[in-house]
Amino acid sequence: MKSFPKNFIYLWHYLEWGGAQVLFFGLMKEAKKKGEVLAVMPKGSNMQLLKFLNNLGVSYEFFDAHIDAAPADSLKRKLERHWKKLYCEFVLLKYVGKYDLKNSVVHTELAPWQSLWALLWLCRKSTVFMTMHNSLPAVRRWRFLLWKLKFQILSRNKNFHLFTANQDTKESLRPFVSGEFLETVKVIYANINPEEIDEALMAQVDRAVYSKKYNLPKEKFFVFCVGQFIDRKGRWIFLEAAQMLLKDNNDIAFVWISNSKPSAVDLEKAQSFGLGENFRFITSDQVGSEHIDLFKLMRLADVFALPSYLEGLPISIIEAMGLGIPTISTEINAIPEAIKHLQTGLLIDTGNSIALKDAIQKLKDNDELRENLSKNGREYALAKFSEKKVAKIAVESYIEAYQQRMNDN
Structure with a gap:
């Protein structure tokens, strides 16, 4: 027995x-x-x-x-x-x-x-x-x-x-x-819960309402990152790429969502990049008490980017792929187990803000590539990471x- x-x-x-x-x-x-x-x-x-x-x-x-x-x-x-x-x-x-x-x-x-x-x-x-x-x-x-x-x-x-x-x-x-x-x-x-992902995708998400709620600029191409705002997650690479992209694009904005508030020193350094309203930092307690609340907010993202230096296989990448968000990350550790370059997402070298900038620009300029990576990434995430x-x-x-x-x- x-x-x-x-x-x-x-x-x-x-x-x-x-x-x-x-x-x-x-x-x-x-x-x-x-x-x-x-x-x-x-x-x-x-x-x-x-x-x-x-x-x-x-x-x-x-x-x-x-x-x-x-x-x-x-x-x-x-x-x-x-x-x-x-x-x-x-x-x-x-x-x-x-x-x-x-x-x-x-x-x-x-x-x-x-x-x-x-x-x-x-x-x-x-x-x-x-x-x-x-x-x-x-x-x-x-x-x-x-x-x-x-x-x-x-x-x-x-x-x-x-x-x-x-x-x-x-x-x-x-x-x-x-x-x-x-x-x-x-x-x-x-892993991800397919039912929860599907519920988030079926929910009504008014882009204008959500932008106002989180004080995001209107009618922008959004690049999101979700993770601790720490060095090994590539936070400064993310902001360096943002700074370069904003020199040639006035219709792009960047959002970082973390489960804890950054220190005053980190916030001051982030502000020194001069991104203004085109960078927003959001803590998870501002988002809601259920995981689906985060997924609904993430639906605003046109691209997800996590330029980590050291990782296992971040859950945020799996979640972004499951939501159909074209995803960029670094070719380190276990990340290639989820992101197959040009198939389920884009891979770049670590510590390379120019490569991240180029990858974001490539997706911004290529609707067909975004659609393909969205479809393929979602299918792969749901099949492998249930x-x-x-x-x-x-x-x-x-x-x-x-x-x-x-x-x-």
């Missing part, structure tokens, strides 16, 4: 949120069919994230600590950040220890190369899953050997299971784990691993 976990616990230790949590949303919906679902996160987490969880009917609780994600430019800062991580993990483990972990599955964002001891503690108590979103970077030899040792220890633990969010990330694991373990690693792609398909793989893996653990015990 099949036994099912009593609880599915989704656990992370940072305040910022994004693609990892969006991926969790789909998994949570499927897991709710099998048991209780709980999200556990740091106190002070983003209110917009909590609204999404409320809409999903997912319970959530907080522990009183979080990691320090700010850059560490000195030895002192590195030691401070490391100490805060250790303290955060102690508080986190103490908090989740009150649950019936034996009869639960824990899906966490704790990374093997950073949180070995915390993961080993969880594996003693529960069935543990972790998702890697980005491929591992090249590091110094001593760090590579240390990471390999940590992966080897965890991969030998029967209660530790690994997903990757794309094939590129899975391949990056090859030097760190055995071939036998690598075969057990399943890919659960960043939320239900991905969630089914994950939840079936949860149950299989849980049952194996119960049988072993």
Whole structure:
């Protein structure tokens, strides 16, 4: 007789949120069919994230600590950040220890190369899953050997299971784990809900009304980006391309949507590009409490552009393609798993604002190309990155691993 976990616990230790949590949303919906679902996160987490969880009917609780994600430019800062991580993990483990972990599955964002001891503690108590979103970077030899040792220890633990969010990330694991373990690693792609996408496309979206609501200039060719306003997302490349395009085009405007407000320093630098009303920054809490509200706003976009330096496979690219928005991004990591150049989108080199400018101009000037990329991109995204398909793989893996653990015990 099949036994099912009593609880599915989704656990992370940072305040910022994004693609990892969006991926969790789909998994949570499927897991709710099998048991209780709980999200556990740091106190002070983003209110917009909590609204999404409320809409999903997912319970959530907080522990009183979080990691320090700010850059560490000195030895002192590195030691401070490391100490805060250790303290955060102690508080986190103490908090989740009150649950019936034996009869639960824990899906966490704790990374093997950073949180070995915390993961080993969880594996003693529960069935543990972790998702890697980005491929591992090249590091110094001593760090590579240390990471390999940590992966080897965890991969030998029967209660530790690994997903990757794309094939590129899975391949990056090859030097760190055995071939036998690598075969057990399943890919659960960043994904979209086709019904939600279709609902957004069928909704009435008055361009003039939406432009007024978000203080956007009227009758412009809109280039959108959705993602954290940070360096690795290529924010300054985006604005440099915008600056160049506006020299020759007076009918184009740029919009960046992020789940958090930029710092005063970042806003000042963005204003220094002199884009005026032709650049707007919008935070997700201005958009609405449901994901479909974002999709409706994105329908204003004529082109979507994300010039990242480092990525896994960004959910924003998949969403833009699903909405039929011609999409431009960089030829790095897993992005080519979604964007096939001149077929489902356009690929450019990283750090190249001229290439981004040229790609946007090319789409602006070529209606036929935009229509082809819109059609092909949407079909590809809906076929390959379906939320239900991905969630089914994950939840079936949860149950299989849980049952194996119960049988072993």
